[in-house]
Amino acid sequence: MEFTTDVITQVWEQLQEQARQQGIVLEDLPASEQMSYLYRGLQALGGALTARLWEAKDQALHRGGVVCQQEGCDQAGRPMRRTARRTVQVTTVFGKVKFRRGEYQGRCGHRRRPLDEALGLRPGQVGPYLEGLLAEVGAQVSFERGARWLARWFHVEVSPNTVRRATVAWGKRLAQEEQAQYQASVERSGPPAPGPKRVYGAIDGGFVPVRKGENGAEGWREAKLVAWFQEGRRYGQGKGSQEDAKPRAVAVKVAGTLGAKEAFGKVLWASGEAYGADRAEEVIIVGDGAAWIWDVVTTYFPQAVEILDWSHAVGRLHQVRRAAWREDDPAGWAWVEVVEAALWDGEVEGVVQACEVLAQRGGTGAEEAAKAARYFERHSQRIRYDRFREAGYFIGSGVIESRVKQVVTGRMKVAGAQWTMAGGEAVLKARCAWLHGDSPLRLPLAA
Numbered sequence: 001m002e003f004t005t006d007v008i009t010q011v012w013e014q015l016q017e018q019a020r021q022q023g024i025v026l027e028d029l030p031a032s033e034q035m036s037y038l039y040r041g042l043q044a045l046g047g048a049l050t051a052r053l054w055e056a057k058d059q060a061l062h063r064g065g066v067v068c069q070q071e072g073c074d075q076a077g078r079p080m081r082r083t084a085r086r087t088v089q090v091t092t093v094f095g096k097v098k099f100r101r102g103e104y105q106g107r108c109g110h111r112r113r114p115l116d117e118a119l120g121l122r123p124g125q126v127g128p129y130l131e132g133l134l135a136e137v138g139a140q141v142s143f144e145r146g147a148r149w150l151a152r153w154f155h156v157e158v159s160p161n162t163v164r165r166a167t168v169a170w171g172k173r174l175a176q177e178e179q180a181q182y183q184a185s186v187e188r189s190g191p192p193a194p195g196p197k198r199v200y201g202a203i204d205g206g207f208v209p210v211r212k213g214e215n216g217a218e219g220w221r222e223a224k225l226v227a228w229f230q231e232g233r234r235y236g237q238g239k240g241s242q243e244d245a246k247p248r249a250v251a252v253k254v255a256g257t258l259g260a261k262e263a264f265g266k267v268l269w270a271s272g273e274a275y276g277a278d279r280a281e282e283v284i285i286v287g288d289g290a291a292w293i294w295d296v297v298t299t300y301f302p303q304a305v306e307i308l309d310w311s312h313a314v315g316r317l318h319q320v321r322r323a324a325w326r327e328d329d330p331a332g333w334a335w336v337e338v339v340e341a342a343l344w345d346g347e348v349e350g351v352v353q354a355c356e357v358l359a360q361r362g363g364t365g366a367e368e369a370a371k372a373a374r375y376f377e378r379h380s381q382r383i384r385y386d387r388f389r390e391a392g393y394f395i396g397s398g399v400i401e402s403r404v405k406q407v408v409t410g411r412m413k414v415a416g417a418q419w420t421m422a423g424g425e426a427v428l429k430a431r432c433a434w435l436h437g438d439s440p441l442r443l444p445l446a447a
């Protein structure tokens with residue numbers, strides 16, 4: 001944008017004049033105060049221009065004729081009369097903006113505020129764009145910190161509660177989109193579009209503080225998350241280097257819910273469908289031993305290759321070792337080394353047997369060893385690491401673990417956070433969307 005010298009001169013003289021009235025000589029201020037003064041001046045100008053713009057839009061709507069749009073009204077399509085031009089206020093990136101706009105009524109008694117409708121304005125509330133900024137900030141940091149950021153950066157004063165409302169509004173909109181995606185996929189018929197070749201879904205959970213007593217919650221609720229991804233290679237890190245050859249997770253998309261297993265199932269399906277997992281030539285699901293994970297996977301992705309995350313499987317061996325041997329006993333470590341090698345080679349029966357032998361030997365650790373034997377038996381199809389490695393699959397859950405950290409530790413568990421189920425669910429969705437680089441800036445968030 002460029003302004004003519006005339007305009008700049010006029011604005012400059014205005015700014016100087018106002019400074020003079022406040023006893024300030026702009027040229028004499030330290031540079032940072034000069035910037036701050038100009039910023040606030042231009043912000044005030046921006047607010048005034050916003051009022052002009054919206055009033056012009058209101059006039060245009062008036063000239064265009066305002067008619068009743070109430071469904072089923074016998075006056076629908078008939079002109080309404082302007083009953084008032086009221087001054088209202090909306091908070092914007094320029095601060096609070098006051099402007100006048102028309103209110104209309106038809107003979108039928110129905111009322112309209114065409115400008116509010118056209119622009120998604122709510123008098124007394126935060127306006128478009130700023131609301132999106134607030135939602136984006138609220139997905140990143142606590143609402144208190146978000147409000148402080150906004151005050152610092154934009155000189156816009158909003159309460160933490162306003163940041164919360166915007167973030168929750170974004171999250172609810174995302175939940176609606178997810179629900180629509182789920183419905184559409186359930187109702188869809190005909191051959192599906194081809195999907196990616198190989199898609200991974202890694203599933204895990206993390207506990208989030210919720211208010212006691214809500215929906216039978218006990219103070220903590222598990223956020224259940226899935227990270228969808230594909231494998232890619234890191235390029236441009238030096239030709240032929242190890243890094244070049246090593247496959248890594250790319251195009252990672254996270255989705256989740258604070259809800260129960262059934263709710264997670266729908267999230268898994270809707271997000272997987274959006275990702276193309278249902279149409280992929282191969283879909284591979286990696287998770288730990290949690291029963292809810294595999295229940296839901298079997299329901300929604302029965303065709304998936306199921307993999308028990310390698311580090312959890314090895315962790316289970318160490319659990320046995322700690323129960324059966326002292327920490328510094330080399331026999332325990334030797335046992336793990338042998339059984340881990342068998343696990344790596346896909347010798348499932350050998351692994352189960354090693355645990356059973358230990359269980360039959362009795363003594364400390366017998367119970368843990370017996371449990372481990374059942375665990376490896378139960379997951380026997382998910383620990384065929386020899387086959388998985390041969391097929392070139394990822395067998396670790398690092399991708400989802402880092403996402404759980406980003407979503408749960410990084411936002412849902414920040415100091416002082418305690419969620420209602422509805423609020424927590426919405427912010428969880430906003431946080432996931434923000435991790436993908438999605439932005440609410442262009443959306444009117446108000447329902």
Ligand SMILES: [Zn+2]
Nearest residue numbers: 068073108110
């Ligand atoms: Zn009407």
